[in-house]
Amino acid sequence: MPLFEIETDSHIIITWATDEDAAREVVADAYPTDQIARLTKRPRDTWVISKGALGLTSPNLNPCTVARDCLSRSAGDKVNAIRLYRMETGSDLEQARKAIESNMVMGW
Template identity: 80%
Template sequence: MPLFEIETESHIIITWAEEENDARAVVADAYPQDDLLRITKRPRDTWVISKGVLGLTTMKADPCVVARDCLSRSAGDKVNAIRLYRMETGSDLENARKAIESNMVMGW
């Protein structure tokens, strides 16, 4: 059974259907308020979503790890750790203070 990719104004739907009219019926049944923008019969019977296209391939640093590293580099000096955290993450003063202080409480 072919796999169809159907795009509406609000959704992207992936469904199996015997033919295009059956795929259209799936959308009409599930999202009757949506206008169909595009329907594509996929060349294979599997669907792959590229993490690179979604921007999910670069791992971002965990804020706690960054805060603990800043505390370590500043030898526990809170003001210096906040400054380092702001430089590392681009956070504003209030968010940097919260990150550093919450990690100090947890016993970095």
């Protein structure tokens, strides 16, 4: 089954679907108010997210472990988790936000 990348006005969705119509149905079911801006059939059946694009390239730190710990300690409260992450790592607000949000998306 092909992998599709679907960009809407609010989300980027990565999903397997039999064809473009089925991929559009995924968006309609999950986000009925979103408008599709771009729909692309990926050439391979894997998806890679660059840690560099998320600003998570420090070799001295495992941001996933720290971010997940901060999320756990804050009971999922994003703002509190960002504050905890900044205190733990010395990161600026933008780096902390990216680390926490990317881990929230991964289902910490």
